[in-house]
Amino acid sequence: MLVGGDDVRELQMQSLHQAIGTVTQDAHLFHDTIRANLLYAKPDATETDMLAACRSAQIADMITALPGGFDTVVGDRGYRLSGGEKQRIALARLLLKAPRIVILDEATAHLDSESEVAVQLALDSALEGRTSIVIAHRLSTIRRADQILVVVDGQIAERGTHEELISVGGAYFDLYEAQFADQVTPN
Incomplete structure (x- = not known):
């Protein structure tokens, strides 16, 4: 398997980790602020970068409506958020990271149909030119693969x-x- 033309067996584990981004059905969030959860993907991201990624992931309006905005603590594993909200924050984190390889495992499973369509459009653009592995039961997610x-x-x-x-x-x-x-x- 090649990553950017390099044999994966010859890559350092850290560079391989940086090349891959994942979002799963049970999106993992840290017991920290939304900002910290996003900055985990790209520590030097600006507020503008985060807002753009959150808009693409259809979560910006919810975040900006919170009293603490990006500084709202999500709780252990994001327990204060719905499954769809957690997935959209995880998708925003993926969009910020912009990895060369993307693995989506039922990444839109908790989204309603309207949100899924909007997020899918953002993902289509973000995944352009990247190696993507998409695991899905919803065929609308993989139709253009x-x-x-x-x-x-x-x-x-x-x-x-x-x-x-x-x-x-x-x-x-x-x-x-x-x-x-x-x-x-x-x-």
Whole structure:
């Protein structure tokens, strides 16, 4: 596996850590302020940088409405926030870091449909030119991927683009139909 043309086995662990950014379904936040949670990704980020990342992650309005704003303490593992709010702060942190490799594991699972669409647009732009691994059950999250792997019982059952997998009529098509039954065409 290559990262920026370098064999991953030859990279120092710190440079590999800096090259990778992740957001998971159960986004991890530290028992600290929103500011500190964001600055963890990029210690030299300005307030403007943080606000831009938070706008892209659809969380800026919520943060600025808080009495403490960015200086609000989120509690241990972000317990004072909803699952969607935690995910959006984690996504903002990822956008600030701008890593070369992005791993999203059900990163929009706790978002409502409207927020997911807006966040997905921001992610599409932010992920441009980056290696991205997206693990998702919501097919809207992966529809524009260059390559989709369908895993069934721990094995790769299908591989291709959205259009290729729809045309095959297999497991991906069945999942797509189940999620988007109200749409006329799968393309």
